[in-house]
Amino acid sequence: MQANVYPWHGELWQNWQQLLGQDRLHHAVLLSAPKGSGKLALAAMLAKTVLCKNGVVEPCSVCHSCKLFDADTHPDFHWLRPESEGKQLGVDAVRAGNQYAWETSQLGGERVILVQNADRMGEAAANALLKTLEEPPSHCHFILLSESIDSMLPTVVSRCNKWKPKLPEESVVKRWVEGELFDSVPLQVIRINRGAPLAAKAFIEDASMAKHKALVEAFVAFVSTRQGLFTLTDMLTKGQREGLNWLSFLLLDVMKTQQGSQEAIVHCDAMDALQQIAKAVPLAKVMSQLMALNKLKAELVKHTGLNGELLLSRWLSGFNE
Ligand SMILES: [Zn+2]
Structure with missing residues (x-):
């Protein structure tokens, strides 16, 4: 999983770095942003940093943990997501996640559970997750990703530390996509993709x-x-x-x-x-x-x-x- 901080996430990342530096990061972080805005890469950056053996506010990228993370084989990183695009995140996946949460760390450090599409959980799955969030195991971090907090169980939301980064102005998004593709991009492409930079880029690429x-x-x-x-x-x-x-x-x-x-x-x-x-x-x-x-x-x-x-x-x- 590619860890990256896109320019429009810079401020939020600095906030998180500050909290990491003071050892005050909440055990359950909820990141809510539109599809195609790069929130998965930001979540990966946070996970990689938390797991890193050397860095505190950013990953060193050379330690054993960072290497495992980059190879998608970190034993203390668990990525829960729906089986396929458009499907719900099932209760079985969440229960497996809960089990990971209580296991001991394989590398003797922190553990991170990333819940993708936390806004697409049925009631049973959400309640299963809620139980663990209410009594969080030590040295275990949850990162929840959501496109819309409104579709989440309010009790789950209330257990999390919420972050909602703003997307940049559409002219900035347009310039960024053009810079990435070395080509001009019609403004309507940005608007059709609701101003989400990565979605607009993918729209042209695919x-x-x-x-x-x-x-x-x-x-x-x-x-x-x-x-x-x-x-x-x-x-x-x-x-x-x-x-x-x-x-x-x-x-x-x-x-x-x-x-x-x-x-x-x-x-x-x-x-x-x-x-x-x-x-x-x-x-x-x-x-x-x-x-x-x-x-x-x-x-x-x-x-x-x-x-x-x-x-x-x-x-x-x-x-x-
Ligand atoms: Zn490292």
Whole structure:
């Protein structure tokens, strides 16, 4: 796991270093930040530092512990995460974590348990974790990562020392991504990725920009000509979650365009497309379809067994009614 402090985490890292230096770091740290903002790398930096045999406020990177950490084989570092993207963190994983917490350190030092997606625990898993957080074993540190504290059990949150780093201004994010890629980046890429720098970088690297462009074009064609339902359904079914998020942003932008507002338009580099959709679909229809889309998105996340293709095609047909 790569340990790194990105520039926008500098201040927070200094705070943690101060606490580490004074031996006052809380046994359970909760780091809450958007997806794609680099919080895993920051958590890894904290874990590596806590485990390091030489450094107190930063890892030495040469000791046995640091070497093991870099090789992802540190016996006193446990990384709990959902089995796959989009799934919940299961109660079995949390119980295994609790067991680690009570074991003695293999290297005779501290132990660190990193809980990724702490906002995606079911009640049983959250309660299992809560028990250990309430009676923390000595020399054991918990680092919880979450995208949204609101989706966590309040009793778990209250047992943690909470940190919520702010993302930099979008112009700063844009410059950072451009510096990383040695290329210019459209502002809307930053906005589509909610200002999260690593997410915006990945968006360009994994060719999502082309997929996004194709989807917007297909959508404009569909609402303008009422043709191409199957092509569009197919595109959305294949790239489900992100495609639906993009359309959600797009419809909100269309609403703003229709109401004459330019404020916080996500698709600021696709104004022509927004105008065309705004002309083809009446405001009331845009609003009702956006609401239906958000409901559909929530259902697809909650019930994985649903026939997404059928529901998406039904939703798209709503534009023709
Ligand atoms: Zn070290």
